[in-house]
Amino acid sequence: MNYRKLGKTGFNVSEISLGTWQVGGKWGDDFDHTLAESILHEAVDGGVNFIDTADVYGAGESEKAVGKFVKSRSERIYVATKCGRQLNPHTNEAYQPEVLRQFVEDSLTNMGLETLDLVQLHCPPTEVYYRPEIFELFDRLKDEGKVQNLGISVEKVEEALKGIEFDNVTTVQIIFNMFRQRPSELFFEQAKKKNIGVIVRVPLASGLLTGKFSKESTFTEGDHRNFNRHGEKFDRGETFSGVDYETGLAAVNELKAVFPGYENLAPVALRWVLQFDGVSTIIPGASRPDQMESNLKAAELPPLTTEQVQAVDEIYAKYIKPRVHQLW
Template identity: 70%
Template sequence: MNYRKLGKTNFNISEISLGTWQVGGKWGSGFDDKTADELLNTAIDNGVNFIDTADVYENGLSETAVGRVVRSRSERIFVATKCGRQINPHVNEGYTPKVLQKFVEDSLKRTGLETLDLIQLHCPPTEVYYRPEIFELFDKLKDQGKIQNLGVSVEKVEEALKAIEYPNVTTVQIIFNLFRQRPSELFFSEAKKKDIGIIARVPLASGLLTGKFDSKTTFETQDHRNFNRNGEAFDKGETFSGIDYELGLQAVEALKALFPETENLAPIALQWILSFDEISCIIPGASKNNHVLSNLSVYDSPQLTSEQISEMNKIYEKLIKPAVHQLW
């Protein structure tokens, strides 16, 4: 495992870390504590020391599992969670310091931790980023010892750029992968100037970049890849990075032609992300142990050459960029 600094938090974290949206479940189709514990322990056994969760993942069960496993380990494991998505309807007016403070205190109870290493606003409406009182709350929570750092998880580059104007924002979690390249244009350089940690989420475009899906692949009813392709439940950019599924498959076929000997494209897609020095870590999810090991097999693959990276980018430029680049 290789480690990188998480911006001005100064945490030294595993560049391949773990997202827990589907740990112990399968996109909302039931939670299994045993599976969650196995996945989390496998990740930590292999050098992962940064785990990202949220209060809404499996209605708090993900946070509970993360806290249980972290407390059982002797290693220093950094825990990041998120708050805000419980607000229903999820609108700007629902965001108040009082409501958010309660969410943070509930996360502390569920995890059983004395303090949260990183709390992140969970993709709030754009208007929230223009309300200083929301960000000021987290200075108070830090003074109280309830949190160590504040970050944001965003949908849009605009939101990321606004968030890092607040001096207490230390990290930004953003969708970034071979099929979602816009953040690297302006945001990365601005984040670097302010020593902001960048956490890349949805790194495999909801599994599309593993190369294991085709036009006949079906997804379970509760799986967002089945019900949210057009943003029916939440921002469509969270599902296949907002790309039309068939177009995505076309781009994946071009990738396969570029790497004809490679059965699993996931390590190649992760390597592409790691080629950016501005990235602090990647948080691929996992619902099975072999998913964790697949993500970590990035270290078993030959290093991508500059020529290969250039050819990968050409696939994006030709097939994906015209459809999605300016949307987020």
């Protein structure tokens, strides 16, 4: 495993880490703590030292599983969580400092920790990025020893650029993959100038970039890939990176020709992300230990060739860029 500096946090984190949205099972399933523990052990045994969770994952069960696990290991494991998505309705007006403070307190309780290495605003409405009082709260929480660092998880590049104007923002979590390339244009450059850690989520486009899906693939009722393809429940960009499913399948079929011999494209897709030095860490999810094992293989692959990178860019320009590039 290779390690990279996570911006102003100063943490040296594994370039391949773990996102725990579905760590207790498939999306929509009941949370399985035994399964979660096996996936977490697979990750850390493979060199992962950074785990990303959120208070809404499994209605708090993901945080509980992560907290219990971290205390069971001797290694230094950095834990990031998020707050804000519990708000219902999830509006700018609902974001209030005291409400967010309680969310942080609840996360500390869930995980049984005294301080959070990193707490991130969880994809708040754009207006929140224009409210200094929201960001000032985390300075007070830091002074109280409850939080070490503040980060933001964003939907749009514009939100990321606005958020890093606040000096206490140390990291940005953003969607970036072969089908969502816009962050590499301006944002990575600005993040580097401000020493911002970049956490890449949805690096496999909700599994689309594994190359294992087809038109006949089905998803369970509680799986966002079933009910949120057009943004019915939350931002469409979280599901298949906002790419139309059939269009994505067509693009993946061409990717398979670029990378023959790979039954599973996931390691290649992750290796593509790691080619960008603006990226600090990737947090692909896993609902089984073997998926975590597959993710870790990306660290062993050689860099993509110039020809392969060019071919990926051509497929992106043909299928994806005209449809989604400007949206996020």
